[in-house]
Amino acid sequence: MSEDLIAAARQVRENAYAPHSGFRVGAALRTVSGVVHVGCNVENVAYPEGTCAEAGAIAAMVAAGEREIAEIAVIADSPAPVPPCGGCRQKLAEFAGGEVPVVMATTGGARLGMTVAELLPGAFTAGHMER
Template identity: 75%
Template sequence: MTDNPLIDTAKAVRENAHAPYSNFKVGAALRTASGAIHAGCNVENVAYPEGTCAEAGAIAAMAAAGEYGIAEVAVIADSPAPVPPCGGCRQKLKEFAMDGDVKVTMATMDGAIKVMTVSELLPGAFSADHMEKD
């Protein structure tokens, strides 16, 4: 256990990952403005890469609970260095992040931690503003 409930939740849900092809289990947890924590793990499919990422699973759990604003995120994997979300998940996090300063804590099972904001992970992000016409 750490002093960070998001990392603890991500670490616990990571154990439920279905990763028989890559053997690379990932857990993610996010906190919403209400304080609720939602978690997800990666789920692989034999038709690789048709699986889902841990971050996407956590976002789906959040939406299923009727919430749509991310206040903080944690991601954990058993890797030599903290693993950042993939490009698609960065865009998904941007979609629901309450602002660009939302903290994303990336951790390893050995305790290494790296913290970045959603804006740092996805500079120049595409947003709904790009679709507005004058």
């Protein structure tokens, strides 16, 4: 995992909009072309309607015309590294192969590395919809 990806996630985390929970999260992903896209969580008073950091980074990637993630980093100010939520795990699996590394970090320096497949074993894929 490149340190620049963790640094980008740390930097964008500062822009998170989390007035309700106070829990700011940043994510940065690198595409196979080498471009880095970032996202941060954006809350609103109707909690389920917020946007996760990982989803924001994926949306920025897609808006830029890219479709394949090579690696991703997620950071939060928490006692232990925070994994992507279930919905974001599925979003990552849509754009990343099972071998793609995911590094979860804390602002205090703790890290945990996994792959997309380890985060979402038995992922639902487009292959499940084939007839």
